[in-house]
Amino acid sequence: MSTMQDEPAAAQQHDLAAPPQYDSAAPPQYDPAAPPQADEAARRLAERLRLEREARGWSIAELAARSGVSRAMISKVERAEASPTAALLGRLSGPFGLTLSGLLARAEAAPAGGVVARVADQARWRDPGTGYLRRQLSPLGADPELVRVELPPLARVPYPAESYALIRGQCVWLLEGTLLFHEGAVTHRLEPGDCLALGPPADCAYENPSATQPCLYVVALARR
Secondary structure: OOOOOOOOOOOOOOOOOOOOOOOOOOOOOOOOOOOOHHHHHHHHHHHHHHHHHHHOOOOOOHHHHOOOOOOHHHHHEEEEOOEOOHHHHHHHHHHOOHHHHHHHHHHOOOOOOOOOOOOHHHHEEEOOOOOEEEOOOOOOOOOOEEEEEEEEEOEEEOOHHHOOOOEEEEEEEEEEOEEEEEOEEEEEEEEOOOOEEOOOOOOOEEEEEOOOOOOEEEEEEEEO
């Protein structure tokens, strides 16, 4: 693994009681021409988000305060009027005590307790913002959790530090292409075969610098 920058990441403080509101910078996208399968997936995800919120007795305003996502955006997502991006789901999953993969798996109603996740049954989700394709490799509830991601050319997917708060450890193993992983103030350049172990929670982003080639990587993470 090679590193483009060696300066240490600056310490970051995050106030979960009043985080910055996430809304117009990278809004979820809704495609009215999306195929019926995509519409159904969006409906299931919208329903799961609403169920997770209501199960905790939270109002939309309280979830907004905990996640940093605006009330208007949460309302649109829960009504399936907008398809949330990976970055936005990363903010919403944290307050629920779920990883992004766990939230998506619940939306797919994947059965828990199995020891084998057959390839045909592995939940897939495409980010409407970047087009990146995420596949849940490990069975639901497995620890560690394995996720396979295909990141399109020039795509960049950011995650706030809060989305890593429930993760005990995480590694990124690059299979194909080139990946720039921005971890706080440090940028790591990964080539095929390189494996990166993440440090303490920090604002992070996955970036594919290639204009022509997608990059393929596996994320392994263990929950607290």
